[in-house]
Amino acid sequence: MNLPLNDPSLLKNQGYLNGEWVNGDSGDTFPVFNPATGEEITRVANMGTIDTRRAIDAAKAAMKEWQKKSAKERSTVLRHWYNLIITNQEDLAVIMTSEQGKVLAESRGEVAYGASFIEWFAEEAKRVYGDVIPTPQTDNRAIVIKQPVGVVAAITPWNFPNAMITRKVGPALAAGCAIVIKPAEETPLSALALAKLAQCAGLPAGLLNILPSKNSREIGAEMTGNPFVKKLSFTGSTPVGKALMKRCSDTVKRTSMELGGNAPVIIFDDADLDKAVAGAAASKYRNSGQTCICINRILVQDTIYDAFVEKFAALVKTYKIGNGLDKSSTHGPVVNKTAIGDIQVLVDEALEKGAVAIVGGKPSDQDGYFYEPTILTHVSDSMRVFREEIFGPVAPIFSFSSEQEAIAMANDTEFGLASYIYTRDQGRVWRVSEAIECGMVGVNETAITSEVIPFGGIKESGQGREGSKYGLDDYLEIKYICMGDL
Numbered sequence: 001m002n003l004p005l006n007d008p009s010l011l012k013n014q015g016y017l018n019g020e021w022v023n024g025d026s027g028d029t030f031p032v033f034n035p036a037t038g039e040e041i042t043r044v045a046n047m048g049t050i051d052t053r054r055a056i057d058a059a060k061a062a063m064k065e066w067q068k069k070s071a072k073e074r075s076t077v078l079r080h081w082y083n084l085i086i087t088n089q090e091d092l093a094v095i096m097t098s099e100q101g102k103v104l105a106e107s108r109g110e111v112a113y114g115a116s117f118i119e120w121f122a123e124e125a126k127r128v129y130g131d132v133i134p135t136p137q138t139d140n141r142a143i144v145i146k147q148p149v150g151v152v153a154a155i156t157p158w159n160f161p162n163a164m165i166t167r168k169v170g171p172a173l174a175a176g177c178a179i180v181i182k183p184a185e186e187t188p189l190s191a192l193a194l195a196k197l198a199q200c201a202g203l204p205a206g207l208l209n210i211l212p213s214k215n216s217r218e219i220g221a222e223m224t225g226n227p228f229v230k231k232l233s234f235t236g237s238t239p240v241g242k243a244l245m246k247r248c249s250d251t252v253k254r255t256s257m258e259l260g261g262n263a264p265v266i267i268f269d270d271a272d273l274d275k276a277v278a279g280a281a282a283s284k285y286r287n288s289g290q291t292c293i294c295i296n297r298i299l300v301q302d303t304i305y306d307a308f309v310e311k312f313a314a315l316v317k318t319y320k321i322g323n324g325l326d327k328s329s330t331h332g333p334v335v336n337k338t339a340i341g342d343i344q345v346l347v348d349e350a351l352e353k354g355a356v357a358i359v360g361g362k363p364s365d366q367d368g369y370f371y372e373p374t375i376l377t378h379v380s381d382s383m384r385v386f387r388e389e390i391f392g393p394v395a396p397i398f399s400f401s402s403e404q405e406a407i408a409m410a411n412d413t414e415f416g417l418a419s420y421i422y423t424r425d426q427g428r429v430w431r432v433s434e435a436i437e438c439g440m441v442g443v444n445e446t447a448i449t450s451e452v453i454p455f456g457g458i459k460e461s462g463q464g465r466e467g468s469k470y471g472l473d474d475y476l477e478i479k480y481i482c483m484g485d486l
């Protein structure tokens with residue numbers, strides 16, 4: 001399948017290892033599909049254990065020189081890469097929409113968002129400060145310096161094929177580390193295009209290695225078992241994250257985990273209803289419901305429940321699902337056929353227990369992997385849509401009567417990534433923001449992410465923060481030096 005690219009050389013189908021484009025040791029390839037049409041875009045090299053080991057060795061060797069460079073030198077290369085990503089934004093967006101499905105406007109937005117992590121960490125690279133600590137003795141001083149953690153391995157998901165990579169690579173390279181990445185098998189092309197631009201930007205060989213693969217277990221086993229890997233950064237599902245964390249314990253690797261979510265939005269009766277409807281819908285249906293901070297549960301105060309549902313349904317009925325490359329589409333497909341089945345299982349279970357699908361409730365008739373934007377009412381906390389991450393365009397709307405009840409419902413989950421509240425009562429803003437168990441709270445706002453904020457969760461949603469001034473810490477070790485005999 002031909003993609004409409006200005007620079008067709010951005011479409012790569014080999015792995016990127018030690019600065020070279022290579023086939024895997026096995027010689028196997030695997031197909032990448034367009035979820036809007038079901039068509040095969042291309043076949044990509046299928047890397048395995050041996051390739052992973054080679055990439056880790058290359059990263060280890062490349063890091064030796066890279067960490068000795070000044071922060072300003074590292075920053076200059078990153079800045080150059082950022083510029084190339086922005087220059088090629090349109091092509092990167094077309095590649096992303098083709099392999100992932102999101103509409104082109106969202107893909108353009110993600111490319112800019114992804115690039116912003118490279119820009120941000122290019123700047124932060126220069127601000128890795130140490131400390132001088134006053135000691136109890138007069139004849140010594142305590143110094144603290146920060147050093148790169150070592151070779152980093154990263155495993156990334158398909159829902160943000162660009163930004164989930166750059167927000168790991170940016171801080172890793174800025175800190176002086178080298179990185180080996182296994183992108184999701186559904187979306188390796190965005191990762192490879194980024195690597196091609198890094199190569200053009202003059203990033204030295206071995207610092208960034210991309211291993212497309214269908215054998216995630218095999219690659220994961222090498223990444224978590226190899227003693228030269230000092231840190232694993234993972235974004236994906238909670239069960240896989242837990243398994244990887246366990247395996248990392250054998251060699252005591254550092255880990256950053258960005259796992260599943262079950263985000264509530266709590267809409268109080270003093271909220272600006274139109275803003276709450278617009279914000280909730282934007283967050284719920286972004287990327288067709290496939291982001292880890294998408295609203296999963298809409299909790300509406302009973303006094304405004306009917307009014308909210310009416311306005312929300314009117315808005316959702318205006319959506320037009322279709323191929324993301326088509327300008328008239330507001331929402332794209334879900335990622336694959338399995339996703340359609342997984343969503344339907346959750347919807348059916350809710351319907352069997354008494355929920356009502358007032359909009360949607362089934363896959364769309366059109367070709368490709370489309371699910372109708374769906375709204376469920378008459379839902380309860382006994383249903384799986386309350387407990388599990390839906391990861392699709394399905395909005396269950398629950399009702400509550402008091403602030404205490406809303407907080408209890410919001411916290412009634414093992415997850416703790418993002419939460420949102422709509423209210424104009426400033427006292428309530430503080431009470432609820434502090435009581436809610438999660439890493440990020442949006443108050444009267446659901447577009448909460450950017451490169452400058454600390455993204456991450458608590459509870460079983462993970463550990464560590466990506467982006468912001470805190471994001472570099474995950475890639476740095478603290479070393480204390482005692483200066484004695486003064």
Ligand code: ADP
Pocket residue numbers: 155156157158182183184185216217218219220221235236237238240241243
């Ligand atoms: P999602 O539901 O987003 O696909 P996954 O956790 O299954 O979440 O996938 C996220 C990333 O983890 C992908 O790159 C996938 O290939 C990888 N992955 C899945 N299972 C394993 C595993 N057992 N070991 C290592 N990586 C895995």
